[in-house]
Amino acid sequence: xxxxxxxxxxxxxxxxxxxxxxxHALPAETTYAVLTKTPKKLEGINxxxxxxxxxxxxxFRPDIVVEAAGHEALxxxxxxxxxxxxxxxxxxVGALARQDLFERLSxxxxxxxxxxxxxxxxxxxxxxxxxxxxxxxxxxxxxxxxPIAAWSNELKAMGIEARTQISSIEIFAGDAIEAGQIHxxxxxxxxxxxxxxxxxxxxxxxxVADPQLTLNIHEITVTGPAGNMxxxxxxxxxxxxxxxxxxxxxxxxxxxxxxxxxxxxx
Numbered sequence: 001x002x003x004x005x006x007x008x009x010x011x012x013x014x015x016x017x018x019x020x021x022x023x024h025a026l027p028a029e030t031t032y033a034v035l036t037k038t039p040k041k042l043e044g045i046n047x048x049x050x051x052x053x054x055x056x057x058x059x060f061r062p063d064i065v066v067e068a069a070g071h072e073a074l075x076x077x078x079x080x081x082x083x084x085x086x087x088x089x090x091x092x093v094g095a096l097a098r099q100d101l102f103e104r105l106s107x108x109x110x111x112x113x114x115x116x117x118x119x120x121x122x123x124x125x126x127x128x129x130x131x132x133x134x135x136x137x138x139x140x141x142x143x144x145x146x147p148i149a150a151w152s153n154e155l156k157a158m159g160i161e162a163r164t165q166i167s168s169i170e171i172f173a174g175d176a177i178e179a180g181q182i183h184x185x186x187x188x189x190x191x192x193x194x195x196x197x198x199x200x201x202x203x204x205x206x207x208v209a210d211p212q213l214t215l216n217i218h219e220i221t222v223t224g225p226a227g228n229m230x231x232x233x234x235x236x237x238x239x240x241x242x243x244x245x246x247x248x249x250x251x252x253x254x255x256x257x258x259x260x261x262x263x264x265x266x
Contacts, residue, residue, distance in 0.1 A: 003027065003029035003030060003031060004026065004027060004029075004030045004031070004063050004064070004256075004260055005030070005031045005032075005033075005060065005061060005062045005063050006022065006026070006030060006031070006032050006033075006062060006063065006064055006065075006066065006256060007032075007033050007034070007035065007051065007057050007060055007062035007064075007065045007066070008032065008033070008034045008035070008065070008066045008068055009034075009035045009057075009065065009066065009067045009068060009069045009073055009077055010034075010035070010036065010067070010068040010069025010070070010073060011034050011036040011038070011042065012068065012069065012241070013238045013239075013240045013241040013244065014068040014091050014238075014241070014244060014248060014249050014252075015034065015036075015066070015068040015069070017238065017246065017249035017250075018066055018068060018249045018252050018253060019032060019034075019048070020249075021249055021250050021253045022253045022256065025253050025257065026253070026256065026257065026260075031049075032048050032049070033048065033049035033050070033051050033057070033060050033062070034048060034049070034050060034051060035051040035052070035053075035054075035056070035057050035077075036050065036051070039052065054077060054080050057077075057081070058080070058081075058084055058086075062086060063086075063087075063259075063260070064086070064087050064088075064089060064256055064259055064260070065077075065081050065086055065087070065088045065089070066088075066089045066090075066091070066252055066256070067088060067089070067090045067091060067092060068091045068252070069092075070092055071092045071094065071095035071184055073092070074090055074092045074095045074101075075095060075101060078090070078105050078108075078116070079104065079105065079108055081114075082105060082108040082109045082112055082114045082116060083108055083111075083112055084112070084114075085112045085113055085114050086114055087109075087114050087115040087116075087117060087259055088109075088114070088115070088116055088117065089117040089119055089252055089255045089256065089259075090116065090117070090118065090119075091119070091121075091188075091248065091252060092188070093118050093119075093121065093180075093188040093189075093191050093192045093195070094180040094183075094184050094185070094187050094188045094190075094191045095180075095184070096118070096180075096191055096195060097177045097178075097179075097180030097181045097187075097191045097194075098181070102195075115259065117255050117259065118192055118195060118196070119248075119251040119252050119254070119255040120192075120251045120254070120255075121188055121189055121192055121245075121247075121248050121251050122188070122189050122216060122218055122233065122235050122244075122245040122247060122248050122251075123189050123192070123193075123218050123220065123231075123233055124231070124233065125220060125229065125231055126192065126193070126196040128222070128229060129193060129196050129197055129220075129222060130196045130197065130198065131226075132222060132224055132226045132227075132229075133196070133197040133198050134198070135224055135225050135226050136225075137224050137225050138197075138222065138223070138224030138225070138226065139222070139223050139224060140193060140197055140204070140220070140221070140222050141204045141205075141206075141220070141221045141222075142176060142189065142190055142193050142204065142205045142206070142218070142219070142220050142221075143205075143206040143208065143218075143219040144186070144187075144189060144190065144205070144206070144207050144208065144216070144217070144218055144219075145168070145208040145209075145210045145213060145216075145217040145219075146186070146207075146208070146209060146210070146213065146216045146217070146237070146242070146243070147209075147210065147211070147213045147214055147215075147216070147237065147242060148162045148165060148209050148210070148211040148213075149162075149237075149242040150186060150209070150216070150237065150242040150243045151169075151171060151186070151209035154171055154183065154186070154209075155169070155171075155209060162209075162211075165209075165211045166211060167211070168208050168209065168210040168211070168212070169208065169209045169210075170206060170207070170208055171183065171186075171207040171208060171209055172187075172205065172206065172207040173204075173205070173206045173207075174204070174205065175194075175204060175205065176190035176191060176193055176194040176204065176205040177190075177191060177194050179191070179205040179207060180194075183207060185243050186207060186243055187205065187207065189218055190205040190207075193205075193220065215234045215235060215236060215237070216234070216235045216236075216237050216245045217232065217233070217234050217235075218232070218233045218235070219231070219232045219233075235247050
């Protein structure tokens with residue numbers, strides 16, 4: 001097999017962690033390149049190439065592209081990547097709460113034999129949910145509780161002083177896709193659950209800011225004819241990005257390994 005070629009869009013906290021984890025999880029001969037507006041940040045990283053434009057990215061001939069630069073980047077770059085038959089793993093799952101974007105990228109992937117991959121991100125059990133959602137009568141509910149720092153901008157917009165809070169505050173309660181549309185940076189999991197269930201409106205979501213927490217907590221409850229499931233996941237936030245769990249980058253690397261592997265689970 002030829003050595004894998006991986007391109008990453010964005011060199012923020014998620015992109016850097018993806019490279020860190022991939023460096024010991026993927027084959028040593030893997031070649032990496034990063035599309036970034038600040039290529040000087042890449043200096044000193046052995047064997048890592050800097051890309052400046054989408055044309056540069058396509059010319060790099062990646063086997064897989066990872067988007068780790070936000071909703072706007074997914075909308076701007078994903079169409080060209082998929083249209084060139086290159087599979088794309090996105091960290092900005094919440095952007096797919098926009099049905100027009102979701103349908104456009106789905107069509108491009110299908111038309112050009114590419115894959116748009118939604119990684120498990122901060123949670124697990126998407127395989128279970130996609131299976132039981134095929135059975136009528138299944139219900140899915142999700143609760144996300146994060147430290148107050150993850151919601152500082154949202155609380156400020158609500159006129160709430162984050163530093164003075166001693167009890168939890170419910171930021172949102174409603175359907176998961178709406179959560180993704182309103183809270184773009186804090187509802188990736190809610191949207192992933194909605195999409196894995198095969199519908200855009202079934203799962204219910206609650207988003208909570210809790211000053212007592214130091215971890216990002218995700219709770220998923222599934223009830224239905226096939227049985228019941230309740231899982232609680234407690235993740236460490238990234239040091240420089242409290243909205244995102246460190247395991248999110250690991251899940252992206254796991255998705256890369258799955259796409260490259262001759263055998264897949266799930």
